[in-house]
Amino acid sequence: MDLTRLEALIDKYEHDEGAVIALLQDVQAEENYLPREALEHIAERLQVPLIQLYGLATFYKAFTLKPKGKHQVVCCMGTACHVRGGQRVVEAFERELGIRAGDTTEDLEFSLETVNCVGACAVSPIAIVDGHYYGHMSPSKIKRLLQQHRSDKGAPTNGKP
Numbered sequence: 001m002d003l004t005r006l007e008a009l010i011d012k013y014e015h016d017e018g019a020v021i022a023l024l025q026d027v028q029a030e031e032n033y034l035p036r037e038a039l040e041h042i043a044e045r046l047q048v049p050l051i052q053l054y055g056l057a058t059f060y061k062a063f064t065l066k067p068k069g070k071h072q073v074v075c076c077m078g079t080a081c082h083v084r085g086g087q088r089v090v091e092a093f094e095r096e097l098g099i100r101a102g103d104t105t106e107d108l109e110f111s112l113e114t115v116n117c118v119g120a121c122a123v124s125p126i127a128i129v130d131g132h133y134y135g136h137m138s139p140s141k142i143k144r145l146l147q148q149h150r151s152d153k154g155a156p157t158n159g160k161p
């Protein structure tokens, strides 16, 4: 993370002792994750034990210590989705992106996650890409769906740039 930008964020909260979480949220919003160097710098500047920052980073699900992709793919693995082929959908995303669920492609384009029931069982199985819900998902629809969301709109390349 750019050090000047990080300093600006720290200055924003420096006189507010209870604002460490807000600071981490800002870093996460700009970087899509919490880089180790950023946490070390914040700990030093605010005189906060590094382990305390890691405690916050691992306690709150909104934070992640691993880089995330620009695009978030979420597959529902709740009961209704599972019964209607959700597992095959997840496996097809994994094949197409060249990663396992929980990981991010090398080019940082896509992250793939699974969740349990997002409340849209009637149109299961469901996949959510960048907040858009796609019902009645099937492996045959995945290639095109990823093309629609890929930044350069080029063909998916198994996660390689």
Ligand code: FES
Pocket (backbone or CB within 6 Å): 076, 077, 078, 079, 080, 081, 082, 116, 117, 118, 119, 120, 121, 122, 124, 125, 126
């Ligand atoms: S189980 Fe997937 S939306 Fe409910």
